[in-house]
Amino acid sequence: MNSTDPFSGVRHQVDAELALALAHSTERDQHASWYRExxxxxxxxxxxxxxxxxGFFVLAGLDHLTEEQARGFTVAVSRLTGDLLPQDGHGALLRDVRDRGVKLGEGATGRYSDSRQGGSLHTDAAHRPGRLPDVFALFCHRQARSGGALVTVHVSDLLELLADHPEELAALRLPVHFDTRDDAPGFPLTVRRPVLEFSGGRERVYYLRDYIEIGHGHPGIPPLSKDQIKALDLLDELLDRRDLQTHARLAPGEMIFIDNRSIVHGRTPFEDDGPAGGGRLLLRTWIGLPQQQPAGTAR
Known part of the structure; x- marks a missing residue:
């Protein structure tokens, strides 16, 4: 996508009164015509x-919402899209993406979403057991003073280039161990899945290189093979190609929905002025899309 505004054509304005109604909606409103529409x-x-x-679209015109209203809106609209999925072992359905003063992979639980780092393009929840989000949403309530632009790469562009590297492509379809970033008692240290998988009639990607390397560093987990390392290095080279990337900066009051099945994403590093203004704050949900029923299945 070569447009100077990658959101052009996929940005949709939301009526201000509708946004407020959604922010304060209750279970009763789920039967209202405006909610269903x-x-x-x-x-x-x-x-x-x-x-x-x-692989993404943006809802705009939401900068009049307070932080509390933004939280309500984000949850309500995500629920309209599909099933809200937990983002940690405590069942949190809404997560603040903000700088918590840690680095990716730091300590037992340091996450990308807790840092101000850039790079490390990835898909969300590749490291989590169980059902993975088909879509994730980010509501930008406060943007950083500088940086923090969203970076995306589409899996179809990667597969087109990987077709010339069949050995590396085959290695990327082998399972790897992702560190789960969760030290809760009884929670698994790693989860096994491939980086690339043909599933549900489409290609799906799961990736975060740092979590794979941490996962394979645990005692009892075999190290990555030379072929796997070569394949991951090639994938990182492709993800780093500017001609394959789309860069866009969310404005306060914009909410983006991203296809977590086909988009590898990250951000540019960001800087904030300090805690006085609250700092960069994005609100994130993980969404499972409704499963399509096979033809002839009873409803």
Missing amino acids: FGSTLEEYTRQHLDSRP
Whole structure:
């Protein structure tokens, strides 16, 4: 995507009164016509923008929402899109993406979303056991003073280039161990899955190189093979190619939905002025899309 504004054509304005209604919506509102109609609109955006290129869309015009209202809106709209999935061992459905003064992989639980680092392009939840999000959403409530632009690469572009490297492509389809970034008692240290997988009639990608390397550093976990390291190095080279990347900076009051099945993403490093203004704050949800029933299945 070569547009100077990658969100052009996929940015959709939300009526201010509708946004407030969604921010304060209750279970009773799920039966209201306006609520169902917006759900149908989101289904159309998903079909139009996520199930094909570019793999993301943006809701805009939400900068009038307070932080509390933004939280309510983010949860309500995510629920209209699909099933909200927990983001940690405590079942949190909404996570603050902010600088918590740690680095990626630091300590037992240091996450990308807790740092101000850039690079390390990845998919969300590749390290989590169980059902993985098909989509994730980010509501930008406060943006950083500088940096923090979203970086995306589409899996179809990667596969087109990997076709010329069949050995590396085959290695990327072998399972690897992702560190789960969770030290809760009884929680597994790693989860096994491939980087690339043909699943549900489409190619799906799971990736965060740092978590793979940490996972394979645990006692009892075999080290990555030379072929796997070569394949991961090639994938990182492709992800670092500027001609394959889309860069865009969310503005306060914009909410992006990203296809976690086909988009590898990251950000540029960011800087903030300090705690006085609260610092960069994005609100994140993980969403499982409704499962399509096979033809002839009883409803």
